Amino acid sequence: MDVSFNIEDELIKLYRFVKRPTWSPEPYQSKLHKLLVFSFLLVLSLIAGLLLGACIQAIQQFDFFEPTQHEMEKMMYEHPKYYIFLLGVVAAPLLEECIFRGPLLYASKFEKLFPYFFYASVLLFGFVHLSNYQLNTSVLYFAPILVSAQLFTGITFGYIRVKFGLLYSIALHASYNGILFLPFLFFDFS
Numbered sequence: 001m002d003v004s005f006n007i008e009d010e011l012i013k014l015y016r017f018v019k020r021p022t023w024s025p026e027p028y029q030s031k032l033h034k035l036l037v038f039s040f041l042l043v044l045s046l047i048a049g050l051l052l053g054a055c056i057q058a059i060q061q062f063d064f065f066e067p068t069q070h071e072m073e074k075m076m077y078e079h080p081k082y083y084i085f086l087l088g089v090v091a092a093p094l095l096e097e098c099i100f101r102g103p104l105l106y107a108s109k110f111e112k113l114f115p116y117f118f119y120a121s122v123l124l125f126g127f128v129h130l131s132n133y134q135l136n137t138s139v140l141y142f143a144p145i146l147v148s149a150q151l152f153t154g155i156t157f158g159y160i161r162v163k164f165g166l167l168y169s170i171a172l173h174a175s176y177n178g179i180l181f182l183p184f185l186f187f188d189f190s
Contacts, residue, residue, distance in 0.1 A: 005036040014041075017159055021118040023108030026163045034164050038172060041156045045176050049149040056146060081185055088181055093173035100125040100154070101161040101169045118162075122154035 017024075029037075075084055100121045107117035126147040133139045133146065144151075153176060161169035 005033060005040075007040060010037060010040050014156075014159060017162070018155060021115045021158070021162070023104070023111070023114055023162060025165070027165075029164070034168065037163070038160065038168060041160055041172060042175050042179075045153045045156045045172070046179060048152045049176070049180070052145075052149040052152065055148075059142065059145065085178075085181055085185060089174050089178040093170050093177060096125065096128075097157065097161070097166060097170040097173055101158055102166055104158065104161060105166075118158055122151060122158060125154040125157075126151035 075087075104114075104118065104121060107114050110117070127143065129147045129150040130139070130143055139146065153173070157169045157173050160172050
């Protein structure tokens with residue numbers, strides 16, 4: 001079985017998609033190819049999420065804005081770990097992908113407007129995550145930075161949704177969240 005997978009080619013495809021999103025599914029790819037693209041997007045999203053998270057930590061360290069307690073931190077003290085895991089790795093990906101990426105199928109009927117629908121879904125996905133913070137003026141001022149990881153993953157989740165389907169975006173979202181939750185499951189941060 002010939003599986004052509006090249007990281008540079010995949011980056012170029014992703015760049016072209018980001019530049020001009022179109023409804024362009026690739027349903028006839030082999031399962032191995034889909035797994036390789038899935039893995040590539042997962043690693044890319046994790047690297048971007050960790051780098052953007054480090055930037056947010058640096059901004060907080062230098063007192064550029066008033067840090068507020070992240071809702072996940074609060075939940076860690078109020079609920080058992082299995083509850084947080086089920087919420088973050090099962091419920092959130094399922095609901096958020098159906099809400100934010102599911103409607104892209106209907107948006108595909110409007111070819112010229114599809115990029116606007118796509119980026120609207122990315123922005124809504126990103127900014128709904130502002131609810132993870134106690135809103136104040138400085139949080140609103142730094143909102144694009146605070147949700148930059150969600151904006152980036154919104155693009156990668158949307159890309160895989162368009163290319164391979166909604167189940168792949170749910171799985172990518174769940175995998176991303178699951179990997180980020182692993183340290184919280186095995187270590188006590190209290």
